[in-house]
Amino acid sequence: MQTSPPSTLPAVDESGGHQALKAGASAAGTLIALGIVYGDIGTSPLYTVRGVFEGRPVTEDVVLGTVSAIIWTLTLLTTIKYVLIAMRADNNGEGGILSLYALLQRLNFKYLYLPAIVGAAALLADGVITPPISVSSAIEGLRILRPHLHTVPIVLAILMGLFAIQQFGTAIIGKLFGPVMLVFFSMIAVLGVQFMLHDLSILRAFNPYYALHMLATIPGGFWLLGSIFLCSTGAEALYADMGHVGRPNIYVSWTFVKICLVLNYLGQGAWLLQHMGKPLGDNNPFFAMIPAWGLLPAIGLCTLATIIASQALISGSYTLIIEALRLNFWPKVKVLYPTELRGQAYVPSLNWLLCAGCVGVVLHFRESSNMEAAYGLAITFTMLMTTVLLAFFLYLRRVSPVWIGLLLLVYFTVEGSFLIANLRKFPEGGYVSVLMSLVLLAVMVSWIQGQRLREAFVKYVPLADWLPLLKELSRDESVPKFATHLVYLTDSVDPSQIERGITHSIFQKSPKRADVYYLIHIVTTDEPYTKTYHVDTILPDDLVRIEFHLGFRVDHAINYMFRQVVTDLVQSKEVDITSRYNSLRDQDVVGDFQFVILNRTLPYAQSLTSWQRLVARLAGVLRWLGASQQESFGLDNSSLTIENIPLLIPERPELHLTRE
Structure with missing residues (x-):
């Protein structure tokens, strides 16, 4: 096997x-x-x-x-x-x-x-x-x-x-x-x-x-x-x-x-x-x-x-x-x-x-x-x-x-x-x-x-509020299966919180059914060569959170490291990665893995202050000139989806409309 x-x-x-x-x-x-x-x-x-x-x-x-x-x-x-x-x-x-x-x-x-x-x-x-x-x-x-x-x-x-x-x-x-x-x-x-x-x-x-x-x-x-x-x-x-x-x-x-x-x-x-x-x-x-x-x-x-x-x-x-x-x-x-x-x-x-x-x-x-x-x-x-x-x-x-x-x-x-x-x-x-x-x-x-500006507009929601719906979606055969194993990178330091953008991607933008969902969080430590990880099985057989603790001089080769972690989880029987399709499962074929990277955008820049607009534009140019998240984390093109997700738009009471 x-x-x-x-x-x-x-x-x-x-x-x-x-x-x-x-x-x-x-x-x-x-x-x-x-x-x-x-x-x-x-x-x-x-x-x-x-x-x-x-x-x-x-x-x-x-x-x-x-x-x-x-x-x-x-x-x-x-x-x-x-x-x-x-x-x-x-x-x-x-x-x-x-x-x-x-x-x-x-x-x-x-x-x-x-x-x-x-x-x-x-x-x-x-x-x-x-x-x-x-x-x-x-x-x-x-x-x-x-x-x-x-x-x-x-x-x-x-x-x-x-x-x-x-x-x-x-x-x-x-x-x-x-x-x-x-x-x-x-x-x-x-x-x-x-x-x-x-x-x-x-x-x-x-x-x-x-x-x-x-x-x-x-x-x-x-x-x-x-x-x-x-x-x-x-x-x-x-x-x-x-x-x-x-x-x-x-x-x-x-x-x-x-x-x-x-x-x-x-x-x-x-x-x-x-x-x-x-x-x-x-x-x-x-x-x-x-x-x-x-x-x-x-x-x-x-x-x-x-x-x-x-x-x-x-x-x-x-x-x-x-x-x-x-x-x-x-x-x-x-x-x-x-x-x-x-x-x-x-x-x-x-x-x-x-x-x-x-x-x-x-x-x-x-x-x-x-x-x-x-x-x-x-x-x-x-x-x-x-x-x-x-x-x-x-x-x-x-x-x-x-x-x-x-x-x-x-x-x-x-x-x-x-x-x-x-x-x-x-x-x-x-x-x-x-x-x-x-x-x-x-x-x-x-x-x-x-980066601080973008973080200020990211909204986090309680993960527990979405767990029942996630479990139902995973078993809802009326929704086409997006992947056997679906992986998201999360910035949430608190395991009980999740970005609103991730829930939007899974449930609203285009429902993504998978057998097992993974949340990956990376912590860069003050020590240069730390290489440890921690696993929380939030929903058995449905949702796993992996937290990597990496030193500031360690290459963030997440694709490689994630595969090592999954191998350990398989050996300890915490995760079954065999394909859930009957014809493939009988042959012990490993299911597919799909990474989703969220490209968070700032729409309606006119709602920002002049300083915020300048910072956002400069950071956007630098992001365009630099390497993509895919290159930074060593992710494979064949198993990657990139989605544009709008950040939280600030309230604009001056645009409140009244129905005639």
């Missing part, structure tokens, strides 16, 4: 993989962390110091102040805030601003989602700037050998090739990331030590006095923070990637990475002390430290490192959008899983959106030095929003208000200073990242408000 629906697949147990993320540090895990986590922050020495001295004479005060500010920025922002504080605010091992927000949802603050979506939008905008500036900085090193080289075509070819291979997955090249970055960090450390030993006076930069002295006394010194901030732009990505490699591996690997970064910045400072008195011109201290015989291999290694940085940011953007989808912050889009590698996903719409953005940035700015004006401004907003959410996290953990106030004071001062300094870049190119952030934020706000 066939006891399960066709195409039933075996369940995959991923709990062990998630537990591995929480395990202690290991050599392999630390190596993987080098390749996944530090691409962005690791390639910052290619352009940070050069940006400070762009068009500025090299003086001892500025050199010592710059290196000192970089060292203490890495310490205050990356080490203390992200590594020591933020990484303790993990959501079952997962990090990042949206994971932090999911952890805080239980606080029920009305507008807590705002800092989360502002930070997420800015982080996505940063993902459009980072690949062009990183790759351009590496390729421009070739100009030491060929001064008149046009780098734009090379940069575009690398970026477009990188985005093109995303659809095939990056499991193979991903294995190379760790070893390449290990060699890269070792190289920049050796270069730094080599020049630092030539002038040990650069070690004075460990004293924060020189950073404060530069900011307070040197004309225009404060505005140099806009370039100095670039040394820490990968800190937010470090926090977001915690779930991929585990906190212990980041603790160990960051110690190594920070030492290498500091040594290289000290080396660049020592090189600058040997070239005081005039502007750098086209010289980049990073590449100037490399001996002529090793320049070409070093540029090749730097290019690989920047590609890895770009890949990490692209993958991180996919993860961010998937988290936003689960939190209902982003329109439904298609998500693919090109490989069996855990956590690796591919979002086609986002991939080509990022690709177009990166190409546009390269064509608009052309030089990495020009891109620096657009880089860093958006990510300061993300860091500030993370600080706000961290304060709420400490409140949730009942930390003393004194410590919470100290956190806000220190990081609002530090990050606020970077924000003000970066705002000077706005007319020079910063408007690009701000504009992209605002567009992405508008998408999120429109979608969130649109």
Whole structure:
């Protein structure tokens, strides 16, 4: 006897993989962390110091102040805030601003989602700037050998090739990331030590006095923070990637990475002390430290490192959008899983959106030095929003208000200073990242408000009032049978309630007789990898409600999951899925399953306020541009019916008619 629906697949147990993320540090895990986590922050020495001295004479005060500010920025922002504080605010091992927000949802603050979506939008905008500036900085090193080289075509070819291979997955090249970055960090450390030993006076930069002295006394010194901030732009990505490699591996690997970064910045400072008195011109201290015989291999290694940085940011953007989808912050889009590698996903719409953005940035700015004006401004907003959410996290953990106030004071001062300094870049190119952030934020706000508007017009009715009629309809042979098993997706959190639209679809629009009805409700949990379900048999042999509890990083493949649940119900003899037609039942043929998706429409939009009409239209456009519910839930065309159901229309007493 066939006891399960066709195409039933075996369940995959991923709990062990998630537990591995929480395990202690290991050599392999630390190596993987080098390749996944530090691409962005690791390639910052290619352009940070050069940006400070762009068009500025090299003086001892500025050199010592710059290196000192970089060292203490890495310490205050990356080490203390992200590594020591933020990484303790993990959501079952997962990090990042949206994971932090999911952890805080239980606080029920009305507008807590705002800092989360502002930070997420800015982080996505940063993902459009980072690949062009990183790759351009590496390729421009070739100009030491060929001064008149046009780098734009090379940069575009690398970026477009990188985005093109995303659809095939990056499991193979991903294995190379760790070893390449290990060699890269070792190289920049050796270069730094080599020049630092030539002038040990650069070690004075460990004293924060020189950073404060530069900011307070040197004309225009404060505005140099806009370039100095670039040394820490990968800190937010470090926090977001915690779930991929585990906190212990980041603790160990960051110690190594920070030492290498500091040594290289000290080396660049020592090189600058040997070239005081005039502007750098086209010289980049990073590449100037490399001996002529090793320049070409070093540029090749730097290019690989920047590609890895770009890949990490692209993958991180996919993860961010998937988290936003689960939190209902982003329109439904298609998500693919090109490989069996855990956590690796591919979002086609986002991939080509990022690709177009990166190409546009390269064509608009052309030089990495020009891109620096657009880089860093958006990510300061993300860091500030993370600080706000961290304060709420400490409140949730009942930390003393004194410590919470100290956190806000220190990081609002530090990050606020970077924000003000970066705002000077706005007319020079910063408007690009701000504009992209605002567009992405508008998408999120429109979608969130649109969903809330639709929910406000959904009417729920007591399910018990409809059960007798449902039972009669199921046995009324005068009504043509619509399906043996009929499945509806319900948004009702309360099992005793049901949407008026579903009862309208079953009983009024076109009566739908079935042998067994199913109601499926999906709960997205605050934990990332929850995969459980609960079954209520409301009417034996007639109505079953299935509630899925899925983590915000779990693919909502409802068709697949529903078949697994039905298989379990058949094995426990709670449901009989054999066809009810006599000729087929005798042969133990499984009955058909039909899903019904209700497309809720808002008729008579003129009855809404101007704001509601705007929100409804924007959300409608986003819904049209995004993936359908069918694609989102992985439903098969052959077993799906889509119906348009009007939402509850608000009362309009001004249109009340009187009969003559």
